[in-house]
Amino acid sequence: MMDLSTRYLGLPLAHPFLPGASPLTQDLDLVLRLEDAGAPALIMHSLFEEDLVAQDAHPHAYLEQLLRIKRRTNLPVIASLNGTTAEGWLRYANLLERAGASALELNFYHVATDPLEDGIAVEHHAIDIVAVLKESIRIPIAVKLSPFFSALPHLAATLDSLGVDGLVLFNRFYQPDIDPERRSVTLSLRYSDSSELLLRLRAVAVLAERVKASLALSGGVHDTIDAVKAIMAGADVVQIVSALMKRGPAELDRIRDGFAAWGDAHDYDSVPEMRGTLCLARCPNPKTFERGNYRQVLRGATALSVPGAGH
DSSP, rough: OOOEEEEEEEESSSSSEESSGGGGGGSHHHHHHHTTTTOSSSSEEEEEEHHHHTTTTOOOHHHHHHHHHHOOOOOOOOEEEOOOOHHHHHHHHHHHHTTOEEEEEEOOOOOOOOTOHHHHHHHHHHHHHHHHHHHOOOSEEEEETTTTTTTTTHHHHHHHHTOSSEEEEOOOOOOOOTTTTTTTTOOOOOOOOOOHHHHHHHHHHHHTTTTSSSSESSSSOOOOHHHHHHHTTOOOOEOOOOOHHOOHHHHHHHHHHHHHHHHHTTTTOBHHHHTTTTTGGSSHHHHHIIHHHHHHHHHHOOOOGGGTTOO
């Protein structure tokens, strides 16, 4: 049988598939079902600084839920924090550490709308927060990033040099739509599908074996082959949310077992043996990885593939 064990943020895990931050952890019954389905760790739903400021509140409910999960399960619990101010990031990170979180995921969700704010300022905002938190708390820190940084490998390397323990690729932006008839903005939740995996695969493959931090792929993993691709690209763990929200906690067990069966059938003895086999660091011709696929795809889109062409 394939050895599925891995490590993430210094935590030993029985396998690389864990529930990502989602509303599932707000319900203790669902938490217990995730544990029964074999979750090796839990990432809690995000604590939002804006919510606390708007209500002039203390995060009692979040901290109490963290304590309940720790009391009722034997799983590492990774808290998720979404801050807006330097003071908020520091204050709530300290509270989460004192409450017993095994690690902390920093969920950076910054939407750049100011024409005077350049890309360097956006990057430095994240870098400065991480630098302060790495000096202030002892538990491992993972940074969850968006795909919209202009030089993601440079930012990742900078965060790595600060000692971050993990990078999560990527955050999902829930973009508003427009209702022309009502002349209003509409908001809706759309779960991911496997088409979103490609962006994540490329980013993980670029960073694998080039940074010391653990790499978590988040978004687009819905079946066995998606999971295999994620590990081959170089992910240490795979965070799954949409598949669990749509089909329930037992989906975690199905993906893990399917992955193990695929690995056995293809003679892989362990996750580390499979991990990174298709990352950029192992590519004999990096230029092919970076530009070759782009040219090949465009050349393949001939007029003959267009309906009605040639008639």
